[in-house]
Amino acid sequence: MSSAERFQKVLITGGAGFIGSNYVHYALTHHPTWEIVVIDKLTYAGNLDNLKDVSDRITFIEGDIANPEDVEKAVNGVDAILNFAAESHVDRSLRDPLPFIRTNIEGTLLLLEAARKHQIKRFLHVSTDEVYGDLVGSDRHSLETDPLSPRSPYAASKAGAEHLVFSYGISYGLDVVITRGSNTYGPYQYPEKIIPLFVTNALESKSLPIYGKGEAVRDYLYVEDHCSGIDTVLHAGESGNAYNIGARVQINGIEVATTVLGLLDRPESLMQYVSDRPGHDYRYSVDPSAAETLGWERKWDFKRGIAQTVAWYQQNADWWQAVKDKKVFQEHYKEWYAR
Structure with a gap:
């Protein structure tokens, strides 16, 4: 069955954020017959510039998934919901967890209720590998059948949302699937995350703040691969199942820093270890x-992915400089890295 036959009108929540906006671009390329509705609250990490080049090909609603009226307006007439909307930064969740509970749990609940009411064909929830918890000290890889063991308020809010999604599948027969993506990077990523932070700081010849000894390992996934994985699960995933999307790589913070500095011909003396x-x-x-x-x-x-990402930030300095000039970025940066 082709995508055009199964879905005609699709709601993408959080579509002005990093992965959401990349998926909007992906969908417009791979599913040109889709009518796409985007709802985004335009918090500090949501940015209409991410959709500037496709604004005439989508319907955009500035709204909050934790507001019933906004959700009702957004889901009208859609036959699939892809829920990218989330507060997503661990550091911010440690400072103030309440927005994470409101958006990631309450917002997901309202979307599920709307999906049930409007008999949505499929509800895809974008989650994270962080729901599994820490694998330090082992060489194993998380499986979808593993118990969830979140260790930050952010990860706990995503795990809670997952339980709600699966409960609607079981209790109400809603067609639900979940993706658990690994650490994603690429164009349009807000520069509080490690890769865009390191790239933009290096471009400004500022220090690259590395947590602890820089030994934390992540499975870095290029955003286009993440989008194609989400799209595959949307169309082929079995209802009631979760699917891991990862790159099968193991890269630590020091490797990220040295790779970025090498690509930009900046000295390794810019690496700075912080608390x-x-x-x-x-x-x-x-x-x-x-x-x-x-x-x-x-x-x-x-x-290849990191080279492409570095090139994008080099070519889009106006985009990231406008983001980093804002008070919300500068306050967070000062609190976390000026230590």
């Missing part, structure tokens, strides 16, 4: 075999 994050998870790694069985495959290795 570690409280309760820092030192290793995430997922086994994406189930998604691969559906037909998904990673196409970007880290070397």
Whole structure:
């Protein structure tokens, strides 16, 4: 069955954020017959500039998924919901967890209620590998059948949302699928996350703040691969299941810093070690075999993906400088890295 036959009008929540906006671009390329509705609250991490080049091809609603009226307006007439909307930064959740509970749990609940009321064909929830907790001290990879063991308020809010999603599948027969993506990077990523922070700081010849000893390992996934994985699960995933999407790589903070500095021909003296994050998870790694069985495959290795990402930030200085000039970014940066 082609995508055009199954879905005609799709709601993408959080579509002005990093992964959401990249998926909007992906969907417009791969599903040109779709009518796409985007709802985004335009918090500090939501940015209409991310959709500037496609604004005439989508319907945009500035709204909050934790507001019933906004949700009702957004879901009208859609036959699939892809929930990207989330507060997503661990550091911010440690400082103030309340927005994470409101958006990630209450917002997901309101979307599920709307999906049930409007008999949505499929509800895809975008989650994270952080729900599995820390794999430090082992060489294993998280499987979809593993128990969830979140260790930060952010990860706990995402795990709570997952339980709600699956409960609506079981209790109400809603067609639900979940993706658990690993650490994603690429164009349009807000520069509080490690890769865009390191790239933009290096471009400004500022120090690259590395937590602790820089030993925390992540499975870095290029955003286009993440979007294709989400799209594969939307169309081919089995209802009631979760699917890991990961790149099968193990890269620590020092490697990220040295790679970025090498690509930009900046000195390694810019690397600066700062106080570690409280309760820092030192290793995430997922086994994406189930998604691969559906037909998904990673196409970007880290070397090519990071080079593409660095090039994008070099070419889009106006975009990231406008973001970093804002008070909300500067206050967070000062609190976390001027230590």
